[in-house]
Amino acid sequence: MPDSAFPLTRATTVPALQAVVTSFRKDGARIAFVPTMGALHEGHLALVRHAKTRADKVVVSIFVNPLQFGPTEDLARYPRNEAGDIALLQGVGCDLVYLPTVDVLYPDDFVSRIELKGPALGLETDFRPQFFSGVATVVMKLFNQVRPDLAVFGEKDFQQLSVVRAMVRDFDLGLEIVPYPTMREADGLALSSRNAYLSADERAVAPKLHAALETVRSVVQAAGDTEAAIARAKADLTAAGFGQIDYIALRDAETLGEVRAGKPRRLLAALWLGKTRLIDNIAV
Amino acid sequence: MPDSAFPLTRATTVPALQAVVTSFRKDGARIAFVPTMGALHEGHLALVRHAKTRADKVVVSIFVNPLQFGPTEDLARYPRNEAGDIALLQGVGCDLVYLPTVDVLYPDDFVSRIELKGPALGLETDFRPQFFSGVATVVMKLFNQVRPDLAVFGEKDFQQLSVVRAMVRDFDLGLEIVPYPTMREADGLALSSRNAYLSADERAVAPKLHAALETVRSVVQAAGDTEAAIARAKADLTAAGFGQIDYIALRDAETLGEVRAGKPRRLLAALWLGKTRLIDNIAV
Numbered sequence: 394m395p396d397s398a399f400p401l402t403r404a405t406t407v408p409a410l411q412a413v414v415t416s417f418r419k420d421g422a423r424i425a426f427v428p429t430m431g432a433l434h435e436g437h438l439a440l441v442r443h444a445k446t447r448a449d450k451v452v453v454s455i456f457v458n459p460l461q462f463g464p465t466e467d468l469a470r471y472p473r474n475e476a477g478d479i480a481l482l483q484g485v486g487c488d489l490v491y492l493p494t495v496d497v498l499y500p501d502d503f504v505s506r507i508e509l510k511g512p513a514l515g516l517e518t519d520f521r522p523q524f525f526s527g528v529a530t531v532v533m534k535l536f537n538q539v540r541p542d543l544a545v546f547g548e549k550d551f552q553q554l555s556v557v558r559a560m561v562r563d564f565d566l567g568l569e570i571v572p573y574p575t576m577r578e579a580d581g582l583a584l585s586s587r588n589a590y591l592s593a594d595e596r597a598v599a600p601k602l603h604a605a606l607e608t609v610r611s612v613v614q615a616a617g618d619t620e621a622a623i624a625r626a627k628a629d630l631t632a633a634g635f636g637q638i639d640y641i642a643l644r645d646a647e648t649l650g651e652v653r654a655g656k657p658r659r660l661l662a663a664l665w666l667g668k669t670r671l672i673d674n675i676a677v
Numbered sequence: 678m679p680d681s682a683f684p685l686t687r688a689t690t691v692p693a694l695q696a697v698v699t700s701f702r703k704d705g706a707r708i709a710f711v712p713t714m715g716a717l718h719e720g721h722l723a724l725v726r727h728a729k730t731r732a733d734k735v736v737v738s739i740f741v742n743p744l745q746f747g748p749t750e751d752l753a754r755y756p757r758n759e760a761g762d763i764a765l766l767q768g769v770g771c772d773l774v775y776l777p778t779v780d781v782l783y784p785d786d787f788v789s790r791i792e793l794k795g796p797a798l799g800l801e802t803d804f805r806p807q808f809f810s811g812v813a814t815v816v817m818k819l820f821n822q823v824r825p826d827l828a829v830f831g832e833k834d835f836q837q838l839s840v841v842r843a844m845v846r847d848f849d850l851g852l853e854i855v856p857y858p859t860m861r862e863a864d865g866l867a868l869s870s871r872n873a874y875l876s877a878d879e880r881a882v883a884p885k886l887h888a889a890l891e892t893v894r895s896v897v898q899a900a901g902d903t904e905a906a907i908a909r910a911k912a913d914l915t916a917a918g919f920g921q922i923d924y925i926a927l928r929d930a931e932t933l934g935e936v937r938a939g940k941p942r943r944l945l946a947a948l949w950l951g952k953t954r955l956i957d958n959i960a961v
Binding site: 407502503504505506507508509510511512513529533534537538559560562563564565566567648 | 691786787788789790791792793794795796797813817818821822843844846847848849850851932
């Protein structure tokens with residue numbers, strides 16, 4: 394199908410964005426939103442395709458959000474490829490791409506933050522204390538600028554998905570948060586923009602993370618010793634060449650707190666491979 | 678005019694509230710919102726009357742918000758008079774009164790807060806560190822539940838008005854914040870629900886706060902020494918029987934930071950009279 398079948402509109406300011414969204418609304422369209430930081434891959438495109446099945450119009454934002462990066466993190470080198478991203482979005486039927494600058498989202502007099510406990514406690518927060526406040530703040534802004542009926546989030550960032558759900562519930566935002574399963578390479582590696590940082594050797598090792606999580610899951614499902622299985626997984630990953638293991642943890646899938654009898658669980662992990670931090674998670 | 682001319686609807690849950698607001702919207706009504714903590718007086722009624730001139734329907738909430746009270750503050754003894762409040766609201770043409778319980782606004786799994794710097798720094802925050810986070814959080818929730826076109830806030834709580842404005846701007850809430858001047862007794866005392874705490878003797882002394890602020894203003898406007906004038910005002914108020922003076926401060930009226938040449942200024946004060954904390958402010 395030629396690209397011209399999908400007229401992809403671009404907006405870089407709030408008034409331009411809202412003019413287009415208002416025109417969608419006037420046609421009675423149901424609007425889905427997919428926030429991204431760009432450097433789009435098949436995982437993002439799957440979110441957009443899924444959004445397209447749930448709504449008449451799909452809005453995608455591309456914004457590398459400085460608030461969610463710590464001072465020593467990879468904000469400056471985070472991969473950016475706006476032209477490539479737009480071509481990909483055109484190909485999957487995105488109707489509007491929103492490309493705000495930092496000044497548009499955070500003018501000089503910007504002074505507000507969202508802070509959460511609950512699902513934001515522990516895991517990523519132990520290593521990236523600014524992360525969920527930065528995510529929640531930008532997502533609240535983007536939701537209020539776009540005013541979608543629903544928003545699609547990947548399960549790859551499972552704790553982020555949980556935090557966004559809590560924020561939407563707590564602040565009565567009145568939109569539906571739609572989760573979408575993690576997309577993986579054939580060898581199990583979860584798709585991530587940060588995979589672009591991996592050397593060929595690191596790329597060959599990286600799928601062992603997912604394999605290790607699956608091994609822990611089989612032990613847990615066979616009612617084996619969870620702590621011992623996690624300790625073994627950590628030792629195996631270290632032996633395979635991974636660096637610091639920030640966490641491998643089994644949590645309640647809804648609250649991300651302690652597991653509860655009879656409730657769904659999630660196994661979550663974050664660790665380093667060379668200079669790249671990888672995260673992954675699976676249902677248990 | 679008989680009360681029956683104003684059919685005042687009550688809602689205690691979010692679905693009940695939104696059913697009525699949706700019915701207003703279907704009629705194409707412009708909706709104004711006045712959040713209160715109840716214990717209504719002429720100051721609140723003036724806000725409702727003003728809202729009525731700016732919109733077709735006026736929604737008033739009554740909710741004593743525990744989040745904005747510190748552990749040693751007057752949450753438990755804060756004056757409550759629901760039946761009297763409703764009668765007063767009926768008399769000024771309020772269309773819908775929203776009376777949520779604590780459980781409706783803050784269920785057990787509630788984990789979120791709004792935090793602000795900028796106008797929330799200093800003044801009240803130095804003495805009530807939880808106050809503006811509590812106010813901003815409940816106001817964000819109420820705005821999202823009611824979805825008004827505009828909301829009216831009294832200038833009596835001037836720093837609160839500034840904080841709400843910053844939050845609305847920062848989170849792209851897309852509603853208008855309408856300020857309304859402080860209502861005063863004939864002797865100058867700013868109307869406040871907390872004036873009900875004052876003994877007869879304290880009530881006689883209380884107007885000296887407003888008089889002292891006016892004296893400081895005349896010195897400032899005559900290009901006199903602001904610091905000396907504030908120091909004199911503090912000494913006079915102490916001599917008159919006031920207790921701890923939390924602050925008397927001249928600030929930029931927009932940012933609440935340091936005064937800027939050629940910009941409007943505001944003189945703000947908070948102090949104790951017996952067991953009652955009074956606040957007031959005037960334009961300079």
